[in-house]
Amino acid sequence: MLHALANGEEAAAAVSSPKVTGTAVEQLLRLPILELLARANSIHIANHDPNDIQKASLLSIKTGGCPEDCAYCPQSAHHREVSLTKEHLMQPQIVVALAKKARAAGAERFCMGAAWRKARDGREFDAVLEMVRGVNALGMESCVTLGMLEPHHAQQLAEAGLTAYNHNLDTSPEFYGNIIGTRTYQDRLQTLDYVRKAGVEICCGGIIGMGESWQDRAQLLAVLANFSPPPESVPINKLIPVAGTPLADQPPVPALDLVRMIAAARIIMPRSRLRLSAGRDDLTLSEQLLCFMAGANSIFFGDVLLTAPNASENADSQLLDAIAAL
Ligand code: SAM
Ligand code: DTB
Ligand code: SF4
Numbered sequence: 001m002l003h004a005l006a007n008g009e010e011a012a013a014a015v016s017s018p019k020v021t022g023t024a025v026e027q028l029l030r031l032p033i034l035e036l037l038a039r040a041n042s043i044h045i046a047n048h049d050p051n052d053i054q055k056a057s058l059l060s061i062k063t064g065g066c067p068e069d070c071a072y073c074p075q076s077a078h079h080r081e082v083s084l085t086k087e088h089l090m091q092p093q094i095v096v097a098l099a100k101k102a103r104a105a106g107a108e109r110f111c112m113g114a115a116w117r118k119a120r121d122g123r124e125f126d127a128v129l130e131m132v133r134g135v136n137a138l139g140m141e142s143c144v145t146l147g148m149l150e151p152h153h154a155q156q157l158a159e160a161g162l163t164a165y166n167h168n169l170d171t172s173p174e175f176y177g178n179i180i181g182t183r184t185y186q187d188r189l190q191t192l193d194y195v196r197k198a199g200v201e202i203c204c205g206g207i208i209g210m211g212e213s214w215q216d217r218a219q220l221l222a223v224l225a226n227f228s229p230p231p232e233s234v235p236i237n238k239l240i241p242v243a244g245t246p247l248a249d250q251p252p253v254p255a256l257d258l259v260r261m262i263a264a265a266r267i268i269m270p271r272s273r274l275r276l277s278a279g280r281d282d283l284t285l286s287e288q289l290l291c292f293m294a295g296a297n298s299i300f301f302g303d304v305l306l307t308a309p310n311a312s313e314n315a316d317s318q319l320l321d322a323i324a325a326l
Contacts, residue, residue, distance in 0.1 A: 020225040020268050022172075026218035028264040033256060037294055040263035044295040047270045053323070054273060054298035056109040056143070057102035060306040061095055061131065062124075063087040066115035068147070068182045070170075072210060074242040074307050075115040081244030084307060089114065089124050096134035102302065105313070109141035109298075111166065111203075113306050117182070118148035125153065132160040143203055148183070148191045154198035164201040164233060167191050172219030175212045192227075201232035205275070208261055209239030209253035217261060225268040233298065234272045236261050238279025240308045253279070255287040259294050266295025273298050281311040285319055292323070 028036065044050065060075075064086035069078040076082075099110040112131060119125055128144060135142040144157065145166035157165065170176065173185045195202050204227075206220045224230055238253050258279070265274055275298040276291045283291070303312055311319070 020222045022215065022219040022222040025221045025225075025264055025268060026215055028267055029214055029218055029221075029260050033260065036260060036263045037290070040266040040294045043270050044266050044293075044297075048295075048297055050292070050297075051323070052297060053292065053320075054109060054275075055107045055301040056111055056141075056275065056298055057099070057105075057107035057302050058111045058113065058300050058305050058310075059090075059095065059098055059102075060087070060115070061112045061128070062089040062114040062116065063307060064115055066147075067117045069180060071179045071246040072170075072207060072239055072242075074245055076245070079245045082242060083244065089127060092127050092130040092134055095131045096138070099135045099138055099140060103138055103140055105301070107140065107301055109143060109163070110135045110138075111143040111145070111300075113145045113166070114147070116147040119146045119150070119153045121153075125156075129156060129160040132157065132162050136161040136163075145203075148187060149194055151194045151197070154191075154194040154200060157195075158198040158200050162200050164203045165191075165195040166203040166235070167195065168205050168207070168235065168237075169220060169223060170206045171210060171212050172216035173223065174219060175210075175216040179210055202227075203233040203235060203275075204231040205233075205235035205237065205277070207237040207239050207278070208257060209241075209250055209279070210247055211250060218264075221261070221265055221268060224265070230269040230272050232272060233275055234265055234269060235275040235277040236265065236296070237277040240278050240305075242308060252282070255283050255290075258283070259287070259290045262291050262296045263294035275299065278305055278308065281309055281315075285315075285322055288319060289323070 064075045064084045065077050066075045070076055074082045074084050132142045141163040143164040143166055169188055176185050192202055238258050241248050241250050262274055274296045276296040277300055300310055304310055
């Protein structure tokens with residue numbers, strides 16, 4: 001089912017009962033914004049407690065030196081001009097101690113990212129399994145993103161109790177080749193399929209602001225919505241243009257583009273957890289509230305994402321105070 005959607009809308013039309021087409025999503029994305037927001041909000045509150053904004057904490061457990069060439073990513077070894085200190089895989093005890101600290105600060109989910117092309121058997125993968133078990137033992141949801149997996153990796157992660165595996169499609173099948181040359185859309189879909197089959201939730205989303213069109217944004221959302229079921233969580237990232245990456249000079253994305261993406265995602269994926277992810281630090285408090293009205297119900301919490309700055313803990317306590325009851 002998943003691989004049938006690799007070519008976007010055409011492939012989506014070929015499966016027996018396509019639920020969502022790229023064209024229909026683009027129509028949603030282009031609606032007058034107040035109408036789009038109203039429609040998204042009514043679906044949001046029918047399916048979720050609007051006060052429930054999940055706080056996820058993110059940690060880079062292995063930083064930099066990645067053999068993939070993702071144009072947006074400061075961790076790619078292809079982008080030599082990026083100023084980043086490479087780090088080996090962290091020790092599980094340290095990771096679990098940091099998860100405990102994040103839990104004390106209010107995080108409910110702990111996401112661990114490794115700059116790997118793919119998981120490999122051996123000591124390092126075993127250490128990741130230990131991290132997953134340690135995070136679960138704290139009563140937190142656990143998520144890892146390790147690049148491509150083979151079925152037995154997904155199975156071992158499932159046995160360790162992993163809640164979710166993050167593996168983003170990033171953009172439309174059509175635009176993908178402009179951003180990444182070292183792996184295909186089909187490779188991504190394959191890993192997601194293994195994860196699903198192992199019984200682990202999938203966390204899969206994308207990035208806006210890489211030079212893609214509205215049609216590409218619509219196609220990405222259509223591919224996600226046509227998963228059966230749609231991903232349990234969907235991170236929507238706004239490009240952080242990092243100096244030294246090929247996308248360093250991309251113009252900034254208007255905040256309302258992000259609101260439109262979230263609203264359309266909420267309409268076509270009513271039950272998924274939508275995470276307002278990278279790029280939140282340059283949104284105002286009111287712009288973030290619009291994202292929550294549109295259906296976002298999760299944020300990354302903590303001063304850093306993987307390597308780039310996030311909204312500060314100070315700004316986030318103001319945000320959380322502002323959305324709490326008086
Ligand atoms: N190597 C793994 C992989 O690619 O799946 C995991 C780590 S990777 C950094 C996780 C996700 O972060 C990417 O798929 C991308 O969507 C997002 N990301 C990376 N750099 C970003 C940037 N500069 N701005 C916004 N999102 C970014
Ligand atoms: C996701 O979609 N966004 C997060 C998480 N999944 C792993 C990562 C954002 C990374 C932003 C750039 C950086 O911090 O290096
Ligand atoms: Fe590597 Fe992931 Fe960055 Fe791509 S996004 S370069 S796979 S760490």
